[in-house]
Amino acid sequence: MTTRKILLGNEAIAIGLVESACTMATSYPGTPASEVLGTLVQIKKEEGLPLHLEWSINEKVAFEVALANSFAGRRSAAIMKQVGLNVAADPLMSAAYTGVKGGFVLVVADDPGPHSSQTEQDSRLLGMMAKVPVLDPSSPMEARDMLPQGFALSERFEIPVMFRPTTRVCHARQDMEMKPLSPAHSIAQFEKNPARWAATPKFRLVLHGQLNGKLAEIAEEPSLAPKLLNPGISTPPHGSRLCIVASGVVLAHAMEIMRDLGLWEKIPVYQVTMPFPLSPKFRDSILAQYDKVLVLEESYPVMELQFQNREKVQGRTTGTVPSAGELLPERVEDILRTFAQLPPAPRVEPPTFPGRRPTLCAGCPHRASFYAIRKAFPKGIYPSDIGCYTLGVNLGAVDTVLCMGASISQAAGFYHAYRSVPQEEAPAICATIGDSTFFHAGIPALINAVVQGARFVLTILDNSTTAMTGHQPTPGFGSTLDGTPVPQLSIPELVKACGVGFVEVEDPYKLDAFTDLLKKADLHTRSEGGGVAVVIARRPCIMDRNQRGSWVRQEMAVNEKCKACGLCVKQFECPALQSQGEKEPVRIDPALCTGCGVCRFVCPHGALEAVSSTP
Amino acid sequence: MQQIIVSGVGGQGVLFITKLLAETALEQGYSVLISETHGMAQRGGNVISHLKIADGGSVEGMSSPLVRPGKADVLLALHPDAVKAHGFYLKPDGTVISNVPDSEGKHSLNASRIAEDLGAPIAANLVLLGFAVGSGALFCGAEQLEGTLRRLGGKRLELSLKAFRAGAGEALKSRD
Ligand code: SF4
Numbered sequence: 001m002t003t004r005k006i007l008l009g010n011e012a013i014a015i016g017l018v019e020s021a022c023t024m025a026t027s028y029p030g031t032p033a034s035e036v037l038g039t040l041v042q043i044k045k046e047e048g049l050p051l052h053l054e055w056s057i058n059e060k061v062a063f064e065v066a067l068a069n070s071f072a073g074r075r076s077a078a079i080m081k082q083v084g085l086n087v088a089a090d091p092l093m094s095a096a097y098t099g100v101k102g103g104f105v106l107v108v109a110d111d112p113g114p115h116s117s118q119t120e121q122d123s124r125l126l127g128m129m130a131k132v133p134v135l136d137p138s139s140p141m142e143a144r145d146m147l148p149q150g151f152a153l154s155e156r157f158e159i160p161v162m163f164r165p166t167t168r169v170c171h172a173r174q175d176m177e178m179k180p181l182s183p184a185h186s187i188a189q190f191e192k193n194p195a196r197w198a199a200t201p202k203f204r205l206v207l208h209g210q211l212n213g214k215l216a217e218i219a220e221e222p223s224l225a226p227k228l229l230n231p232g233i234s235t236p237p238h239g240s241r242l243c244i245v246a247s248g249v250v251l252a253h254a255m256e257i258m259r260d261l262g263l264w265e266k267i268p269v270y271q272v273t274m275p276f277p278l279s280p281k282f283r284d285s286i287l288a289q290y291d292k293v294l295v296l297e298e299s300y301p302v303m304e305l306q307f308q309n310r311e312k313v314q315g316r317t318t319g320t321v322p323s324a325g326e327l328l329p330e331r332v333e334d335i336l337r338t339f340a341q342l343p344p345a346p347r348v349e350p351p352t353f354p355g356r357r358p359t360l361c362a363g364c365p366h367r368a369s370f371y372a373i374r375k376a377f378p379k380g381i382y383p384s385d386i387g388c389y390t391l392g393v394n395l396g397a398v399d400t401v402l403c404m405g406a407s408i409s410q411a412a413g414f415y416h417a418y419r420s421v422p423q424e425e426a427p428a429i430c431a432t433i434g435d436s437t438f439f440h441a442g443i444p445a446l447i448n449a450v451v452q453g454a455r456f457v458l459t460i461l462d463n464s465t466t467a468m469t470g471h472q473p474t475p476g477f478g479s480t481l482d483g484t485p486v487p488q489l490s491i492p493e494l495v496k497a498c499g500v501g502f503v504e505v506e507d508p509y510k511l512d513a514f515t516d517l518l519k520k521a522d523l524h525t526r527s528e529g530g531g532v533a534v535v536i537a538r539r540p541c542i543m544d545r546n547q548r549g550s551w552v553r554q555e556m557a558v559n560e561k562c563k564a565c566g567l568c569v570k571q572f573e574c575p576a577l578q579s580q581g582e583k584e585p586v587r588i589d590p591a592l593c594t595g596c597g598v599c600r601f602v603c604p605h606g607a608l609e610a611v612s613s614t615p
Numbered sequence: 616m617q618q619i620i621v622s623g624v625g626g627q628g629v630l631f632i633t634k635l636l637a638e639t640a641l642e643q644g645y646s647v648l649i650s651e652t653h654g655m656a657q658r659g660g661n662v663i664s665h666l667k668i669a670d671g672g673s674v675e676g677m678s679s680p681l682v683r684p685g686k687a688d689v690l691l692a693l694h695p696d697a698v699k700a701h702g703f704y705l706k707p708d709g710t711v712i713s714n715v716p717d718s719e720g721k722h723s724l725n726a727s728r729i730a731e732d733l734g735a736p737i738a739a740n741l742v743l744l745g746f747a748v749g750s751g752a753l754f755c756g757a758e759q760l761e762g763t764l765r766r767l768g769g770k771r772l773e774l775s776l777k778a779f780r781a782g783a784g785e786a787l788k789s790r791d
């Protein structure tokens with residue numbers, strides 16, 4: 001009997017990788033890609049598969065580790081989100097030239113919207129720049145089925161293949177048939193070939209020529225040719241001949257809407273599963289057969305640019321398709337109606353309701369750290385970084401968020417910018433970075449700051465996990481995903497080794513002591529012979545099930561001293577503290593309060609008190 | 616085909632409710648397509664799930680994981696904000712089942728209070744789900760949904776079942 005299961009897109013991708021006989025997968029967590037490796041870890045445990053899986057320190061490292069496995073003839077995957085590929089762009093560009101041996105698939109998840117990213121960038125365009133083929137699935141089921149094809153293509157042409165789902169594929173769920181999984185066996189066999197694997201510029205030119213040859217052949221690969229989904233439509237006797245060329249989840253939206261509007265029987269729709277390289281034969285035949293071609297894709301005009309035709313082809317370059325924001329089905333409907341010359345849809349306007357802004361969890365140690373930073377440096381500059389703690393922006397303690405690791409380099413940049421200002425007038429600079437982000441990209445930035453003579457306070461928010469993306473382990477964890485013990489890296493030792501003279505660890509739940517420590521750190525930055533001062537705010541993430549029971553739970557109560565000033569609600573913003581109206585005392589929601597007890601230090605009137613504590 | 620929106624704030628169990636509905640649908644031979652919120656918004660922001668249920672094997676007419684505005688048959692509003700935030704997904708004759716402090720009309724309920732009274736404030740979502748299925752708003756019956764809850768319920772199953780049944784009971788009351 002076959003069983004059907006409802007799978008998350010990322011779970012379907014994980015299963016697709018196993019079904020492709022992939023022997024290694026490496027990743028750095030990032031929404032919307034995080035669940036792929038997490039699922040692989042689970043499958044490996046349940047099925048006892050001989051896979052090497054790792055949460056690498058960053059995406060560049062993940063790419064390179066998996067690539068070497070492919071050089072040794074074994075199928076491999078590197079998994080990341082789109083901005084992670086920026087970090088791994090260096091090996092990608094080079095690997096396109098060297099090519100691969102065992103099938104190599106780069107899974108990179110884009111986030112049109114953006115829902116959980118700093119940009120809406122289209123990785124397919126980076127694939128185009130690197131000159132590697134790109135596959136673009138439109139549903140979880142298709143994603144799973146497309147992966148074996150991707151590996152086969154990669155192996156046949158010895159080329160890295162990019163596999164690019166988007167948020168609406170990664171975080172969609174769909175029911176599909178399950179098959180028994182079987183382990184992949186493949187023996188490592190690295191064949192030396194310095195002219196290829198270690199090519200000098202002279203040989204790189206040769207490799208580039210070979211790459212171009214591969215791409216030309218791949219573009220016309222029959223198994224990946226664009227498909228007409230609704231054949232049998234006759235040419236209209238008069239008027240223009242229309243067609244639609246689409247890829248990814250926008251195609252899925254368009255199909256449903258076209259059936260709804262009665263357009264499915266009228267306008268031919270072509271699905272492109274490989275948007276780059278777009279087949280020149282396909283392009284020419286489309287341009288010969290039709291007068292108007294609507295291109296639907298996310299999020300940048302990748303197929304559209306390859307059409308190289310401004311008269312017939314409509315999309316982002318002609319303003320027919322909006323150039324920013326997710327192509328939600330309602331937007332796709334508007335575009336389709338205009339293209340097919342139908343009357344506009346009756347508008348259902350979304351409300352102007354601002355929505356609730358995300359906030360740090362009740363009892364989150366970051367909230368205490370940020371509150372202390374504001375208190376210690378009321379006029380400071382606060383460069384910050386990527387993670388849950390980006391939400392410190394709500395508390396007014398985050399001024400800049402650029403990309404992974406930038407908090408430290410930007411703190412250094414701000415220091416140099418204010419260097420000519422007299423010391424008393426120069427603002428305090430206090431950067432914040434999480435432990436996982438520090439390992440990912442913070443270390444080179446810290447070394448640079450130290451050797452360039454910068455002075456600022458760096459607070460490393462060490463909750464001993466990668467919280468935002470679902471609590472993946474960091475190099476401070478001390479064991480691999482298999483449970484094999486490995487050295488547990490110490491952040492204080494690393495910081496010292498980077499040349500920092502002031503390194504201290506404190507628990508941010510001890511708000512007063514922590515605030516004093518920040519002030520002491522600032523004095524170090526201003527003292528003779530001082531430099532960068534690092535304060536490590538160490539307290540496990542409250543939501544991390546792997547590290548529980550490390551604090552004394554305070555039973556909190558609001559006493560009669562509450563003046564209903566609302567300071568704790570507005571400036572501390574713990575979700576468990578709720579205002580009950582203007583003259584009413586605040587309330588502590590027992591369902592949300594974790595008993596961290598930090599609000600005791602926040603209320604200036606002593607109205608929030610611990611009535612008892614349980615370890 | 617039934618199109619359902621489940622809306623709430625991060626931490627309320629929107630994903631769990633969606634899962635219960637989807638697994639029940641699958642059990643009954645339907646096909647499902649879902650879109651979920653992950654990432655930043657899960658930290659206390661507005662969270663929404665889109666759930667489409669269609670006859671088994673019929674991908675015809677169902678390919679997009681998202682519900683369009685004005686097309687949802689049912690909106691399960693786990694939080695008082697949810698109607699304001701996501702009410703526009705509902706079709707004109709669609710049903711809103713909402714968790715509000717002061718229940719008005721037969722489709723709203725103070726599920727949070729009922730859950731608190733049961734000693735399980737976290738189970739307000741299940742109270743509301745029980746209420747929704749009890750009022751006949753969903754594609755399935757209460758027994759089928761309860762069966763799924765039993766299968767997936769986890770550690771606090773007894774409390775969860777209590778909450779679910781309390782909600783279903785409220786629906787019967789408001790029907791009479
Ligand atoms: S608890 Fe303290 S800070 Fe909060 S409203 Fe009452 S008096 Fe103000």
Ligand code: SF4
Binds near residue numbers: 574
């Ligand atoms: S003790 Fe205070 S700060 Fe901590 S979770 Fe409870 S209300 Fe929030």
